[in-house]
Amino acid sequence: MKQAKHFILPAMLMVFGSAHAQRVPSRQATQPQQEPQPAQQAPQPPQQQAPTLVQSAQAASCSGVANKAITAMKEGDFDGATQAFDPKLKPATDKLQQAWGSLTKQYGNAKSVGSVDKGQMMEGDVVVLLPMQFDKGQVGAQAACSPGGQLVLLRFGRMPDATDSKS
Numbered sequence: 001m002k003q004a005k006h007f008i009l010p011a012m013l014m015v016f017g018s019a020h021a022q023r024v025p026s027r028q029a030t031q032p033q034q035e036p037q038p039a040q041q042a043p044q045p046p047q048q049q050a051p052t053l054v055q056s057a058q059a060a061s062c063s064g065v066a067n068k069a070i071t072a073m074k075e076g077d078f079d080g081a082t083q084a085f086d087p088k089l090k091p092a093t094d095k096l097q098q099a100w101g102s103l104t105k106q107y108g109n110a111k112s113v114g115s116v117d118k119g120q121m122m123e124g125d126v127v128v129l130l131p132m133q134f135d136k137g138q139v140g141a142q143a144a145c146s147p148g149g150q151l152v153l154l155r156f157g158r159m160p161d162a163t164d165s166k167s
Helices: 011-023 057-073 076-081 093-106
Strands: 110-113 119-124 126-136 136-147 151-159
Touching: 011 057, 057 076, 057 110, 057 126, 057 136, 057 151, 076 093, 093 136
Parallel strands: none
Antiparallel strands: 110 126, 119 126, 126 136, 136 151
């Protein structure tokens, strides 16, 4: 079986991913070194929490917020698209316009934006993957929404073609 190839656009990651990465605190614990005692086991490092499924209402809400922002970008309303973002993580309008330009240059015009009712909870945010159809293929929009219902991350990547998976 061929591995699915995902192409994430560096411009989108730069615009949307860097602000989110800055707000997520490091999960590494700093504990003083102690002499191991023969009767005790060494402390285990903290494990990252596995993503959990979210209720369909939460996923649908995040999907709607992302769809609204993407539709605004599709229509050229980049100021309107930024309104869907958390104010602390809102991308600059010109950066958003450049990133969308890079996406449409590579994939053509956006034809449709899907919605979903399933998602995952990761680090306190609801994460969904919206299918999008462009002139030159399918693209996936990964969106993460804060507990307040605002976008904290939006990035795009190529969806695998049917020929990328085993028939």
